[in-house]
Amino acid sequence: MAEKIVAVFDFDKTIIDLDSDNWVVDELGGTELFNQLLPTMPWNSLMDRMMKELHSQGKTIEDIKEVLKRVPIHPRIIPAIKSAHALGCELRILSDANMFFIETILNHLGLKDYFSEINSNPSFVDEEGRLRILPYHDFTTSSHGCSLCPPNMCKGLIIERIQASLAKEGDKKKIIYLGDGSGDYCPSLKLKEEDHVMPRKNFPLWDLIFSNPIRIKAEIHEWTDGEELEKVLLQIINKISLEEEEEEGKSTCASQLLSASDCKLQIISASAHEALRQALSVPQ
Template identity: 55%
Template sequence: MRMAAASNGAPLVVFDFDKTIVDCDSDNWVVDALGATRRFDELLRHLPWNHAIDAMMGELHSEGKTAEDIRGSLRRAPLSPHVVAAIKTAYALGCELRILSDANAFFVDTILAHHGLADYFSGTDTNPAHVDAAGRLRIRPYHEFGAAAHGHGCALPTCPPNMCKGKVMERILLQEEAAAAAAAASAKSRRRRAVVYLGDGRGDYCPSLKLRGGDYVMPRAGHPLCDLIAASPPAAAVRGWAGFEDLARVLLGIVDGEIARAAAEEGAGAGVVVVVPARQEALMPQAVRVPN
């Protein structure tokens, strides 16, 4: 299902995962579902989060919990039908979609596959994870840190030691600039496409600061990213959202606007007046079945 990025001006959309695509923290969801909340809280007293969730998976394995038990809990994680509809509609309009998450590959992949969404995304940057030969889920940091590694080197206190999303966003933006330069050389485009970033937490602030004028950041209202942006805004335009129906409305409004702007620029270059009407259809998501 994956396709090459459209040349119609549709933006690149980068999603956080926890509390943005799914309405929960996926680590806590699994720990709570498997009855290990108290033990996980104890681990967090003396381990960084990423190391604690890996250790927690080890303890669950020693108690007889399997990778399939973990998958089963993840399949019950709450995911709004409005998010599903927004993903599918943005994709149909020509957006390239990516995930940038401090969850982990096993959790993200399981949930996306369960809801039939995996093929809508061109890539995922998250903490690596795999099931080892003994059947134990291992979760590693995206950026190795500790005595044997230097970590990501970002000085922003909102970035956890295992992942600086800003470093990843810098790489994504460099790739976008290179693609825009190549397109300009072949007279296919005049500017790079906009980047839209959706997130909620403290770790989403650093990538928001990497965005530039012409880009967009969509912070979830009532969450730490919204407060951080209010205190020190990024260069990107800020478009907040309060709930998942709102997320869909705001995101698709940005997509429509960027496509319309690209069409107008192309028409102006050709000496043609282009009128692009806004989409009038209501966003009607299909229900997402979550098994009991």
């Protein structure tokens, strides 16, 4: 079993096959305005602005939900997630999308309960029925200080928090990180030698890793689509599980040998005691 494994998934172009922000904007007819505003503000702020514009055009929360329910996903992604969970892996999401989009899609796919934690930009529906999208890190008041990441989210800081929380639990757990984008590079740099990173081949994360692979301490396993993601992920889980079983077997063997040694010492001690008793006994 894989109880000592935590699999952390990016969402866009990893669990689903495209960018959920672009999908919603395009499907609801906001592409032209989005492209006009893109050079003028950060992506996360732009998405909040686009939700305002779409709301003013009469687009409702139900319209957004219906679009999200049509999002393309490779047919092997759902079995991959369910299989990893069934084997005992703890599953988490770390995404620069937003909570509303992610939870709507996961609920539609029947996958939300498979994830113990979702880290993404917060979102809510306000009193006017408009979707608001906020930054994970409030960059209007302070910077997260990472030059590799966008101002609204440093995934590296979140991975460090996850690592710290796992360390407090005592058991040494291994992380498998799956992603595709440049924002997934910072958390990949935070992984340790016993961890694994799965960059999607020919996507920005893959390019960044293989431009200087020596910077990555974790084992690197590339993948191309949902079918290969499933295959590679389950292979890694199986490998880690076998290594854990071997370690436990060695520990059990050592314990048994120690017990046998103690038993032998006890037998010798008992025999010596009996011989001494007989030698000291006085014949009647």
